[in-house]
Amino acid sequence: MLGWYILRPWSHYKGYNWLIADNSAKIDSLKFLAPWGGGLLIHRIACVFFCIFLCTVFALSAPGQSLAASKKPLIFTTFPSAGYSEIFERILREAYGRLGYDIIVQNMPAERALVTSDSGIVDGEAGRLSAIEKNNLNLIRVPTPIYETRVVVWSLDKDLDVSEGWKSVARYKLGTLLGFKYAEAETYKMNRVLVPTNEKLFEMLQHKRIDIVVLSLFEGLTILKGMGLDGVYTLDPPLGVLPMYHYLHEKNAKLVPKIDKVFREMEEEGRLVEIAKELETELRSQ
Numbered sequence: 001m002l003g004w005y006i007l008r009p010w011s012h013y014k015g016y017n018w019l020i021a022d023n024s025a026k027i028d029s030l031k032f033l034a035p036w037g038g039g040l041l042i043h044r045i046a047c048v049f050f051c052i053f054l055c056t057v058f059a060l061s062a063p064g065q066s067l068a069a070s071k072k073p074l075i076f077t078t079f080p081s082a083g084y085s086e087i088f089e090r091i092l093r094e095a096y097g098r099l100g101y102d103i104i105v106q107n108m109p110a111e112r113a114l115v116t117s118d119s120g121i122v123d124g125e126a127g128r129l130s131a132i133e134k135n136n137l138n139l140i141r142v143p144t145p146i147y148e149t150r151v152v153v154w155s156l157d158k159d160l161d162v163s164e165g166w167k168s169v170a171r172y173k174l175g176t177l178l179g180f181k182y183a184e185a186e187t188y189k190m191n192r193v194l195v196p197t198n199e200k201l202f203e204m205l206q207h208k209r210i211d212i213v214v215l216s217l218f219e220g221l222t223i224l225k226g227m228g229l230d231g232v233y234t235l236d237p238p239l240g241v242l243p244m245y246h247y248l249h250e251k252n253a254k255l256v257p258k259i260d261k262v263f264r265e266m267e268e269e270g271r272l273v274e275i276a277k278e279l280e281t282e283l284r285s286q
Contacts, residue, residue, distance in 0.1 A: 071100055071101050071102075073101065073102040073103060073104050074096060074101050074102075074103045074104070074123040074124070074252075075103070075104045075105075075106060075122040075123050076088075076092065076103060076104070076105050076106070076117070076122060076123060076124050076125060076126040076246075077105075077106050077107075077108050077113035077114075077116050077117045077122050077124075077125055077126065078105055078106070078107060078108075078113055078125065078126035078127060079107070079108070079109070079110035079113055079177075079179060079180075080107040080108065080109065080110075080197070083218055083219065083222045083279060083280070084127065084147075084149075084216075084218070084219065085105060085107050085126065086279055087127075087147060087275065087276050087279050088105060088126035088127040088146070088147075088246075089103070089105040089126065090275050090278075090279060091127075091146050091147070091266075091272060091275050091276075092105070092126060092146075092246065094266070094271070094275070095259060095262045095263060095266060096259065096262075098262050098265075099255075099258055099259065099262060105126050106122065109178070109179065109196055110177060110178060110179020110180065110196075111178060111179040113125065113179070114128075114132060114136055114179065117136075117139060117247065117249060118136040118137075118138045118139055118249070119138070120138065120249045120250075120251055122249070123248065123249055123251075123252055124139065124246070124247050124248040124249050124252060125139060125246070125247040126246065127146055127147060127244045127245065127246055128181075128244060128245060128247060129149075129181060129182045129242050129243075129244055129245075130243070130245060131181035131182045131184075131185055132181050132247075136247075138249055138250050139247040139248070139249060139250075140247060140248050140249070140250055140252075140253055140256055141245045141246075141247055142245060142246045142247065142248060142256055142259055142260045142263060143245075143260050144245075144260050144263035144264050144267060145243030145244060145245055146244060146245065146246050146263060146272055147243075147244040147272070147276055148241060148242065148243050148244065149216045149217070149218060149241070149242050149244055150216060150217040150218075150238045150240070150241050150242075151182065151183065151214065151215070151216055151217075151238055151239045151240045151241075151242060152214075152215070152216070152217045152220070152234050152235060152236075152238045152239060153169060153212050153213070153214060153234070153235040153239065154202075154205065154212060154213040154214075154215060154220050154232055154233065154234060154235070155205075155211070155212045155213075155232070155233055155235055156205065156206075156208070156231060156232060156233070157233070158233040158235070160172075160212070160235055162235045162236075162237070162239075163237070165237070165239055166186050166187075166239060169187070169190065169212065169214065169239070170190050172191070172211035172212050173191045173192070173193070173210050173211045173212075174187060174190060174191070174192050174193070174210060174211065174212045174213070174214055175192065175193045175194075175195055175201045175204055175205065175210040175212070175213050175214070176192060176193075176194060176195070176201070176213065176214040176215065177194070177195060177196075177197075177198060177201065177215065178194040178195060178196050180215075182240065182242060183214045183215075186239070186240075187214065193209075193210055198215065198219055198220075198223045199223060199227060201213045201215065202220075202223060202224065202227060202229060202232065205232065206229060206232075214239065217234060217238070218280065220232075220234065221234075246259070246263070
């Protein structure tokens with residue numbers, strides 16, 4: 001409607017004078033463009049450009065709109081575990097994709113990853129046990145767990161008795177991953193060694209510098225296969241079956257209910273379990 005109105009002839013548009021007052025000489029010089037008479041064509045050309053100008057101004061000033069309105073990728077840290085970072089990345093990529101976001105997962109030593117995510121340098125933590133919450137107050141847990149992990153004992157002696165759980169473990173010199181908060185908390189007063197990588201843990205076990213390793217079943221199987229080690233056994237029962245959660249830094253608090261809704265949908269669809277099983281099968285068959 002606006003475009004029709006301002007494209008009317010001069011005689012119907014009383015506000016024309018203010019638009020061309022300072023440019024009458026220039027417009028007169030362009031009269032050759034309208035040989036069939038008058039300035040109607042010049043008027044319409046000028047008004048078309050004026051419309052374009054107004055539309056551009058309105059578009060750029062509209063609330064919530066900008067040239068940079070596209071969503072930036074969300075960046076999450078995670079610990080450099082065999083397989084877990086890949087599981088988290090696959091789950092998060094699909095989940096956030098449903099909300100229109102791309103994601104980047106950065107692997108770091110477990111403790112540094114937490115410092116980085118809790119400080120807000122990145123957008124959150126890909127996946128962790130709830131034990132991290134005590135000392136990382138800026139991270140908000142997304143309520144729906146994205147994965148469950150079994151924490152087990154690894155030993156060179158397949159007959160080692162761990163039937164009493166953590167009480168059994170206390171009798172041995174053990175090693176676990178630095179930054180693995182659940183194991184750190186459970187073994188706090190035990191004879192333990194905290195090691196920065198899973199590979200180092202099993203090297204120490206192989207050389208009998210420790211008696212047992214406390215680690216998740218999935219991580220241990222993948223590391224042993226990658227290192228080509230034989231004669232290392234998992235002992236039953238597991239020390240714990242633990243849910244793992246996605247965490248967002250508090251600056252992204254508005255995203256928590258949105259991504260939790262997606263996780264619930266994926267859980268109902270069986271998609272969370274399916275993604276984990278797909279990857280586990282791939283890693284075990286390599």
